[in-house]
Amino acid sequence: MPNNDDRTPADTLMKAPGTSSITSARIGDIAVEVTRLCGAVRGAAHLFSFNDEPGDFRALLDRKSS
């Protein structure tokens, strides 16, 4: 992994590990994709409350088993 010490915060965001082969042309498509995915999550955010947590899912499967 490259040394991150001399990066600005913006560099860190745009040059995070794994992104070095991503072209500027591609970044536009990725932005659209990320916006779409985050939009789906945020659009459904009204469904959960403060106390809902990721681990609830597995307990639900056991509780709802036939």
Added chain:
Amino acid sequence: MSEDCATLDLAEAAARLADGRLTSVALTEACLARAQTWQASRNCFIRIDAEPALAAARARDEELKRGHRRGPLHGIPLAHKDMFYREGRASTGGSRILRDEIAKTTATVLRRLDAAGAVEIGTLNMSEFAAGPTGHNIHYGPCRNAYDAAHVSGGSSSGSAVSVAARAVFGALGSDTGASIRLPAAYNGVVGLKPTYGRVSRHGAMPRSWSLDHVGPFARTARDCALLLQAIAGADPDDSTASMRSVPDYAAMLGAADLSGMTIGVAEHGVTLDPEIAAAMEASVRQLEKLGAKVRRVALSDLSAAFRVGETIIKGEAAAMHRQWLETRPQDYSNSVRFRIEGGLYLPATDYIDALRLRGVMTAQFISETMAGIDMLHIPATPLLTPTIVESDMETKDSETLLTLFSRLTHFMRPFNFFGLPAVSVPCGFSSAGLPLAYQLVGHPFSEGAMLRAVDVYQRATDFHRAAPQL
């Protein structure tokens, strides 16, 4: 002409092994012969291990001679997607990156099949890193549809479906993160079961997305699937997500005369189906009704939210597990796999975590609304006919257009990975081009037995699963 014993169902082969009419060596030789023959045109194997398989078969036959039969899988030739680790052996995961990576552990499911006496004849082709619904693979070549080599096999468990359809093995394991068991099963006319999340251990299975990965069996019949599931299901101290629930005797749940007492909800999904698929869906519903099931039309809520929220989880997890290699070895990925993963590098952690929080809430809502009052849901496997290999190749075609196509292909499947509900793909006909068609049944959590019982009754009244592809 003498019968080719590789064409028997697994259960029948097991019965003949048990009473001495067949040997494991004979079955293994027959499967190896078919594997070699079909490999040339379908490329369903990554490796064929003839000598180790025959040695294992001889050992199983010796045990039988001594009166020791481990169970119904004793001496039965199988093969699995090349992503289940076996200590001392490389599991490629369909990738270039893992080509020479020697496993330090053996997958729980392989250990359980070994203990059950199964014989492994090789490992099976798959989409690179289990990403991709078509079966394309630039590193090992595409796996081709068992019924027409110009068409895709489906993926990512491409070789699992094709080898079972080709009667090169009696059953196979695959993994399903967003359709990867059920879609290739549908495209190749075999039964593919994605169990409930946690029913089968994922330990030693190459991950695609820890939260959405499911391991499950392919076979030609529901009964054969039941025998395979029986061997692999259950708690596992090596996988904290494996359920502690006891495993029922699945085979004992089969054999019902009809479907009386069972209510099947037929999804009113509002998605335009290919007319040939629509006709096959209606015919399958009529058949289930004729067999005694009470059929009820169920308004299906829009699945696209579950699809997208699930996609957020897949991308976030895949990006986390691949980002070191994306940095150091980007050239070793196909475009199609890199494109699928890269978006995850930019997802805010908060959205990923909220996607996980939504999973329980949205699953509860789906069960209480859509699944209320029904035992299982009938829904198409896919709305579109099987694409050709050329028209769906992301290395040569516009990637955004194809990603949209792939989303449509998996529209009816991927949400059930997010919900974690069991789902099975069931052969129910053929298109005018001679390619298999299938429906899905989706069940309540841990209701695999009831689902396999329904498929078993359906298969005893129909013969779509008896059709075999020809070279």
